Amino acid sequence: MAIMKTEVGQTTLFVNVLSLKKYDKIIVSMSGGKDSLACLLHLLELGVSRRKIELVHQCVDGGPDDEEFMDWPVTEAYCKAISKYFGIPIYFQWRKGGILGEIMRSDSLTNDVYFEQKVKRSKKVVKLETTRGAKATRLKFPAMKADLRTRWCSSSAKIDPFRRALNNNPDYVGKKILVITGERREESSNRAKYEEVELHQCNSGKKLVHSWRPVIDWKEEKVWDIIKRWKIQPHPSYMLGWSRMSCFGCIFSSPNHWAMMRQIAPERFEKLVDLEKEINHTIDNKLTLEEKAKKGNLDLLPAGEELKYWTKIAMGKVFSVEDIIVQDWKLPIGAFRGSAGGPT
Structure with missing residues (x-):
């Protein structure tokens, strides 16, 4: 058992981090990118049971009936293929209308959130209505800033749907949960300040939720090395x-x-x-x-x-x-091209 430090307001808390075997659920936020894929492969190399792992993906363009706008069209299919190959379930989450819906918001609340929930051997879609907050008008793109209050695409289309799904899924009540994300300090000066482990914002009296960024100190070379070792086809x-x-x-x-x-x-x-x-x-x-x-x-x-x-x-x-598997694996042309084209 390890001890982690996390900041809550002006207070420093020291929290017991469990061994991986003691978590009931290990939730990997799977974007389809190399870093989240490396997180999954790292867990498997550590011997984590696939039965404990769940993948979640936030659909930034919204649900099946919403317009393609910002995302790569193939991303959801790629994530499903990863899920199927490893035999690990994936659950999709989204805000109605996606990023475009939020850009076009006019004197209204932000749109409702939807998430997939396991039901026996199938899934059902759960709607979480937005009833609180202030009506607002955007009619603006997100700002090219690190601050999520102005660079709201990540917070609105990814972080908030994940948080609301985790908080409202009855399957997680009473469970010990570890949330895995793939940020790396090498990517930006802002991410360099992130903690490797911390108390997740969804932690509550109803469930224990810790957050772990297992590849935060990895260099890009190590990320590609583990993907090559498993011979996984990178995202197109x-x-x-x-x-x-x-x-x-x-x-x-x-x-x-x-x-x-x-x-x-x-x-x-x-x-x-x-x-x-x-x-x-x-x-x-x-x-x-x-x-x-x-x-x-x-x-x-x-x-x-x-x-x-x-x-x-x-x-x-x-x-x-x-x-998904490529026997003659080759480093993609986009590798080691710097940080352009991604968030700070």
Whole structure:
């Protein structure tokens, strides 16, 4: 048993961290990116029983009936394939309307949250109505800031749906839960300040919830090494030259990534361009997306048939479990390309 320190207001608490065997549930926040995948593989190498692990994924564009807008179309299918290959269940969570719904919010509460809950051998979708809070108007993109109050895409589309699902799922009552996320200090100066272990905000008298960032001190090389060791196919975005698997239309995308998006998915790029004009607000404080893309180049994109193949996969909604393992594993073109294209 280890001791961890966590800050609550002005008070420093010392909390007993259990051995991995003593948690009833270990919940891995699975974005589909390399770091969350490395977390899962690390748990398995530590000998954690797959029966204790659950994967959760927040659908940033909302539910099945909502419009594709910010995310890679293939991401949910890729996460399902990971789930199926390892025999570990995955549960999806989302806010109605996703990020686009929040951008277009006008004199209203934020939209309701939905989450999948296990029911015997199946799942059901649970709706959590938003009844509290103040009505507000956004009509703005999230700010390119570390502060989640202004860079609200992460808090609204990911953190809050996860929190509400965890707090309202009766399956977790009375359980000891460990939440796993894949932040790494190498990624940014802000993440360098994160604690490796801490008391999760969902901890309560009804359930014990700890948070662990097992790869926080890993260098990128170690992340790719464990994925290579397991011969897992990385998310298609890496094969197309993206360095981090965040939203396809991530607000932190570099000029190169906007140019690359315009090249492989012009209709998706135009959606964002049109929205900037509609709401009279740009993602970047100084440049429109069209201006920013013009400053970029396509040097990171693969060429020829490889480009055609991975574009088709990335922009589709099918990813086979048979494609998860790659015997002739190769480092993706997006590896070691720096932190552009992801959150701070």
